[in-house]
Amino acid sequence: MTRIRLATPSDIPLMHSLVHALAEFEREPHSVEITEEQLLRDGFGAHPYYECLIAEEDGVPAGFALYFPIYSTWQGPSLHLEDLFVLPEFRGRGVGKALLNQVAAAAVKRGCARLQWDVLDWNQPAIDFYHSIGATMLGDWRRMRMTGDALKALGAASEVTA
Amino acid sequence: MTRIRLATPSDIPLMHSLVHALAEFEREPHSVEITEEQLLRDGFGAHPYYECLIAEEDGVPAGFALYFPIYSTWQGPSLHLEDLFVLPEFRGRGVGKALLNQVAAAAVKRGCARLQWDVLDWNQPAIDFYHSIGATMLGDWRRMRMTGDALKALGAASEVTA
Numbered sequence: 335m336t337r338i339r340l341a342t343p344s345d346i347p348l349m350h351s352l353v354h355a356l357a358e359f360e361r362e363p364h365s366v367e368i369t370e371e372q373l374l375r376d377g378f379g380a381h382p383y384y385e386c387l388i389a390e391e392d393g394v395p396a397g398f399a400l401y402f403p404i405y406s407t408w409q410g411p412s413l414h415l416e417d418l419f420v421l422p423e424f425r426g427r428g429v430g431k432a433l434l435n436q437v438a439a440a441a442v443k444r445g446c447a448r449l450q451w452d453v454l455d456w457n458q459p460a461i462d463f464y465h466s467i468g469a470t471m472l473g474d475w476r477r478m479r480m481t482g483d484a485l486k487a488l489g490a491a492s493e494v495t496a
Numbered sequence: 497m498t499r500i501r502l503a504t505p506s507d508i509p510l511m512h513s514l515v516h517a518l519a520e521f522e523r524e525p526h527s528v529e530i531t532e533e534q535l536l537r538d539g540f541g542a543h544p545y546y547e548c549l550i551a552e553e554d555g556v557p558a559g560f561a562l563y564f565p566i567y568s569t570w571q572g573p574s575l576h577l578e579d580l581f582v583l584p585e586f587r588g589r590g591v592g593k594a595l596l597n598q599v600a601a602a603a604v605k606r607g608c609a610r611l612q613w614d615v616l617d618w619n620q621p622a623i624d625f626y627h628s629i630g631a632t633m634l635g636d637w638r639r640m641r642m643t644g645d646a647l648k649a650l651g652a653a654s655e656v657t658a
Binding site: 338353356357362365366367368372373376383384400402403404405406407408409410411414416417432434435436438439440441442443446447448449450451452453454455456461464467468469470471472473474475476477478479480481482484485486487488489490491492 | 500515518519524527528529530534535538545546562564565566567568569570571572573576578579594596597598600601602603604605608609610611612613614615616617618623626629630631632633634635636637638639640641642643644646647648649650651652653654
C-alpha cells in the first residue's frame with residue numbers, strides 16, 4: 335500500500351540518497367553538490383526553501399517529490415515541482431501519480447493557479463504520463479542558466495543605485 | 497543615464513502595464529489575469545513572493561526585472577528571473593544588461609549558486625545576448641504545466657496520510 339507523508343528532518347539521509355538516484359537517472363550523477371547539512375538547513379529552518387513528500391510502499395521508501403512556491407506575473411502564486419522520482423523497483427504501481435496528486439492538492443490548497451515542472455525531452459514515458467493526467471507541454475520555452483564565475487562577473491558589473 | 501532601483505508599492509500601476517507589454521511581445525496578450533491589487537499583495541506583504549527592479553532612463557521608466565528565490569537539489573538556493581523587459585523605444589542602450597547585472601548581484605549577495613530564466617526559442621536576439629554574457633541554454637528540458645480544472649482534479653484524487 336502506498337503512503338505519502340511529509341518529510342521530516344530524520345528523512346534527510348534518505349532525501350540525499352534519492353536526489354543522487356534521480357541525478358543518476360538524469361545522466362548527471364556528478365552534478366549533485368548539495369550536502370545533507372544544506373538540505374537540512376534549507377528545508378527545515380525558519381524560512382524553508384522547499385517542502386518534500388516521501389512515498390512509502392508497505393513502509394519502505396519508494397520515492398519523493400520536492401516543490402516550492404514560485405510566482406507568475408500572469409496568474410499569481412504558483413507551485414514548482416523540482417523533483418519527482420520513484421525508485422526503479424517501485425515503478426508501475428502508481429507511486430508517481432500518488433505523489434503528484436498530493437503536490438497538486440498542496441497547490442490547490444494554497445490557491446495556486448498553476449503547478450509546473452520540467453521534463454527531459456528524451457524521457458518519453460514521463461511525457462506520456464504527464465499528458466495522460468492533463469498537463470500541457472510548453473514547447474517553445476528554453477531554460478537559460480548562469481553559475482559560478484560567469485554569475486559573479488555579471489553581478490560585479492552592477493552599479494547599485496537603489 | 498540608466499538608473500536601476502527597487503520597485504515600491506507606488507510602482508504597481510507601472511509594473512502592471514509593463515507585465516502587459518511583455519505579454520504582448522510574447523504573443524500572449526490575453527494571458528495576463530493578474531490585477532494591480534494582487535501584484536501589491538504578493539510583492540509587498542509580510543511574505544513577498546517576488547522582488548522587482550525598475551530601470552529608468554533620465555527618470556523615465558524603461559523596463560523591469562522581476563525575480564524570486566527557488567531551490568536546486570543539486571546546488572541549493574538559487575534565483576529565478578521571471579520577467580525581464582525593456583520597452584522598445586529604450587532598446588539598444590544597455591538597459592537589459594544593467595537590469596541583469598543587478599539581478600546577478602542580488603543572486604551573488606544571497607549566496608545563490610545559480611541564476612536561471614526562460615527564453616522563447618524564436619527570440620534569437622535575446623538568446624544571442626544571453627550567450628554573449630556567459631549564460632548556458634539547457635536544450636533538453638521542457639516545461640510542463642497544469643492549471644484550472646485539471647489541477648483541481650489531480651489534487652482531489654489525493655489521499656492525505658501525512
